[in-house]
Amino acid sequence: MPTVNPPVKSPMSLHFVISYADWPDSDQCRFITTGLDLPAAALLCGRGERLPAHKQTVEAWLAGRFGMAHLPSAALTLGLDQPAAKAGFWLRADPVHLKIERDGLLLFDAHHFQIAQAEADALVAGLNSVFGEDGMLFVAATPTRWYLRLPADPQLVWTSLDAAIGRDINTLLPKGKDALQWHRLLNEIQMYLYTHAVNDKRSDAQTINSLWLWGGSDYPVLETPVVPGLPVYADDLLLRGLMHIGGADVQPLPASAAALPDGDALVMLDHLRLGACYGNAHDWREGWLALEKNWFAPLLADLKSGKRKSLAITFPELGLALQTDRSLRWKIWQKPKFPWDFAPG
Structure with a gap:
């Protein structure tokens, strides 16, 4: 009989998972990110409510999210x-x-x-x-x-x-x-x-x-993953494989948040992967800038306008999970904060 694990609850209905946000050397990170202009990302993170999380690889995060002991x-x-x-x-x-x-x-x-x-x-x-x-x-x-x-x-x-x-x-x-x-x-x-x-x-x-x-x-995999009961958007093969054996499909990742349909979704963004894996600071910075332009800025605008009510963002390697909603407009006492400036969960 296949092993079925209990469902793992997603922290919010619209949930973004951003992998490889951790640059391993903190001194290098400060140097690399000097002058990096990410106003929307910093506002979303700085005014978000922190959720329980711990540092882990994105593979470990996927296993936990889908109720599996490890990722095959x-x-x-x-x-x-x-x-x-x-x-x-x-x-x-x-x-x-x-x-x-x-x-x-x-x-x-x-x-x-x-x-x-x-x-x-x-x-x-x-x-x-x-x-x-x-x-x-x-x-x-x-x-x-x-x-x-x-x-x-x-x-x-x-x-x-x-x-x-x-x-x-x-x-x-x-x-x-x-x-x-x-x-x-x-x-x-x-x-x-x-x-x-x-x-x-x-x-x-x-x-x-x-x-x-x-x-x-x-x-074949005998464990049955617990797939999210909401649309999933990603290019990641491991996530596609999990959804496949769970009997569901993954939608192609749109070019930006502006092209993302309204409603609940799990979205995995891997723009930082190659820069982080190869230790290429330029590519890692460019990944952040692409995320800012195509994802963070449109999402912040959607929250402010009321098009979207709330969202969650998880950075597995940073041990950081946040949720935020339209109330961020009034939280002027909470300063913008970059994801890598948070203490690990």
Whole structure:
């Protein structure tokens, strides 16, 4: 029987979830955000009522919101990419480029290179010819989303791709009883990819010289997520996967709050993701400016005009959740405040 968890109540009817709002170094954050003009965001946050929250990854937040013990990441996206996939233990095995730099062996995902489906298929066919006899099955569902089916769950702890990109991988490799065996396997995979004909035709900066294994989980997912009883707008694949196995759909994210229909909704905004993951301060700042222009400013105008009565905003990585309504117009004693200036929940 599927496991059904109790529903998790959303703090408000119109709820915005903004991931990767936390810049890990506070001194750098102060420098990076100097002169950043976010008047609507600061007013919405500064005059909002704080709700209980604690610092967590957006993946952990999603698991809690949907009533699941943990997020079965590989299985969630596999259900979208290959719904007829064979049951078993699956990993994401995404193609990456590893580069030796001063800070170590840094990982770059597919945002830093291009790969065609034909190239992905050729690389995966080669991997299956070498490692298939060990019961492994590699699948290139898309050029950039690959999977690996294993004979059994190796009981390891995997690091998500988002937590690895732009970072030295040496401390992020699989952990657990048989971790060293898997480190050796990754080395063998890297050696094979290095000599593959596909990589012979690619520049050194564009070689697919490793895979990143993460999100290990059983497919199909036996837990039934508790989906929100309201429209959901997002581009996030994990959220789409949760809604899919819960029997509901995700609406495409509109370009701005002005294009968002009236009424209740859960909206996930990931404008800050790549800047935060790669430690790119310019892109992170640009993400905030896009959020201000397209989301915070229109939402503030809607609250002031009465078009919208209330809204909630959650920043999972900051441990910050707020709700506000039209009364913010009169709370002149509450000063505007940036999200990163709040003490963690």
